Amino acid sequence: MMVVIWGVVKFIVLLVLLSVYVLFMTWFDRKVIARMQNRVGPKLIGFHGLWQPLADTIKSFWKEDSIPRGSYRFLFWLAPIIFTTCAFAISFVVPFAPPIKIAGGVLHFSVVNINVAVLFVFAFLGLASFGVLFAGIASGGSKYPYIGSQREGAQMISYEIILALTLLNPILMSQSLNFETIVAAQTHHLWYAFYQPVAFVCYLIAMFAVSAKVPFDLPEAESEICCGYFVEYSGMKMGLFPFAQYIVLLVMSAIMVLMFLGGWTGPFWSGGFIAGFIWYWVKVAFFVFLFTWAWGTLPRYRYDQLMDIGWKILLPISVLNIFWTGFALSAHLPFF
Amino acid sequence: MTQIVFFILSLGTIIGALGTILCKNAYYSAMWMISAFVSLAGLFVMLNAPFVAMLQIIVYAGAIAILILFVMMLMDRRVLNNKQRFNPQYFWGIILGVGLFSDLAVLAFKFRINISNAGKSLTLHGSNTKMVGDVLFKHYLFPFEIIAIILLIALIGAIVLTKKDEEEAR
Numbered sequence: 001m002m003v004v005i006w007g008v009v010k011f012i013v014l015l016v017l018l019s020v021y022v023l024f025m026t027w028f029d030r031k032v033i034a035r036m037q038n039r040v041g042p043k044l045i046g047f048h049g050l051w052q053p054l055a056d057t058i059k060s061f062w063k064e065d066s067i068p069r070g071s072y073r074f075l076f077w078l079a080p081i082i083f084t085t086c087a088f089a090i091s092f093v094v095p096f097a098p099p100i101k102i103a104g105g106v107l108h109f110s111v112v113n114i115n116v117a118v119l120f121v122f123a124f125l126g127l128a129s130f131g132v133l134f135a136g137i138a139s140g141g142s143k144y145p146y147i148g149s150q151r152e153g154a155q156m157i158s159y160e161i162i163l164a165l166t167l168l169n170p171i172l173m174s175q176s177l178n179f180e181t182i183v184a185a186q187t188h189h190l191w192y193a194f195y196q197p198v199a200f201v202c203y204l205i206a207m208f209a210v211s212a213k214v215p216f217d218l219p220e221a222e223s224e225i226c227c228g229y230f231v232e233y234s235g236m237k238m239g240l241f242p243f244a245q246y247i248v249l250l251v252m253s254a255i256m257v258l259m260f261l262g263g264w265t266g267p268f269w270s271g272g273f274i275a276g277f278i279w280y281w282v283k284v285a286f287f288v289f290l291f292t293w294a295w296g297t298l299p300r301y302r303y304d305q306l307m308d309i310g311w312k313i314l315l316p317i318s319v320l321n322i323f324w325t326g327f328a329l330s331a332h333l334p335f336f
Numbered sequence: 337m338t339q340i341v342f343f344i345l346s347l348g349t350i351i352g353a354l355g356t357i358l359c360k361n362a363y364y365s366a367m368w369m370i371s372a373f374v375s376l377a378g379l380f381v382m383l384n385a386p387f388v389a390m391l392q393i394i395v396y397a398g399a400i401a402i403l404i405l406f407v408m409m410l411m412d413r414r415v416l417n418n419k420q421r422f423n424p425q426y427f428w429g430i431i432l433g434v435g436l437f438s439d440l441a442v443l444a445f446k447f448r449i450n451i452s453n454a455g456k457s458l459t460l461h462g463s464n465t466k467m468v469g470d471v472l473f474k475h476y477l478f479p480f481e482i483i484a485i486i487l488l489i490a491l492i493g494a495i496v497l498t499k500k501d502e503e504e505a506r
Contacts, residue, residue, distance in 0.1 A: 119390035126398025137363050153406045
């Protein structure tokens, strides 16, 4: 019973924290991109426009909610719910701070600490893409949502394979599917990014494609299909799509840090909860910033280029890399 | 507690399966199919097989259902909505389904399945991911490889059957 109560408490805390994070992430995105383009960005409401996202949220709650006539109403309602729920579900298994040993056990900072955490992430990442697919289908044959969600489907299938293949290398090296065990395995060695530079770079590329951000934001390419899958949505229903996307982005960065960059370990001043906490969030914040940085600077790839990168370059490279890792591990090469 | 969860999940599976074949709209059918797959994964979790459950979601609900939806999206939706739901040979399906159901019902009656055991896990505890790998790659390596080759043959066969020759296409 204690486990259930703890789970519910952690769940509520995570829900609130992630909502606040998304709120201020929109402010951060706007501010950073404005600076990159020599603008000021939001600045009127609060300190440097810090309360702007609150105003936006209140506005979008009171907007008129229009549903197109030819749409499948139930699917139209369901699509943003699926997307947001699955995005939250992914974040349940990700530890957001190093575990603390307390009297009578270990306090984990993930909602559930399961042995198949990496697989859980893939499972719900796949389910989350149904939110996007249904959004396109339910819009009632409207062209742009349809094209956008088709792109999301194809992009998700091709890049989730690459994500899985690249994460297989750290899994093989640590022989575990649990994030905390994988981080613990990296304290004995160097970080896995030094053993697996190829997998690290492949994951970095696939990460952008899976969370559908620039340069791979083809499902919602503004200049081609003017926002893609959520064109027909309005008000808060529309707001839920970027909301979930920001959570996926954070979780992808966190997994990157946990699997390749040693989680809460640092090159110096490590050990202890506070040091671990600071190291972990500095690394995660860097990758979250990287998404915004790419958004402000990079152009968008064409769709066929995206597919070529996925299937013709990244897939063979990551398969070969797995062969190399397996060989190195079973032959006990030095450093492995 | 576990009984309630078990009954919710099994109801979800059955309703999902029924919805898949009874829904008029093909897209709603796909949605019900996904919900059936996900509840089935929940049943696997209750049996202490989280690895199988996650693979169930990744492979069936993730990859295969996306491919099915993808194919439906490439078709014209007016064509899709005017399709007949059942083809003329539906009675074979009915005979098979009724036969299987009565078979299971007779078995359940004969062995006096105890409802109070519902949801209780009677399998091994703990992580079985490692065990699955051990069994597949140590004890059953040969059948595993043969299955892989058969799947490869099916893949190549699908490509050969659907690919038109360049000469023929002209």
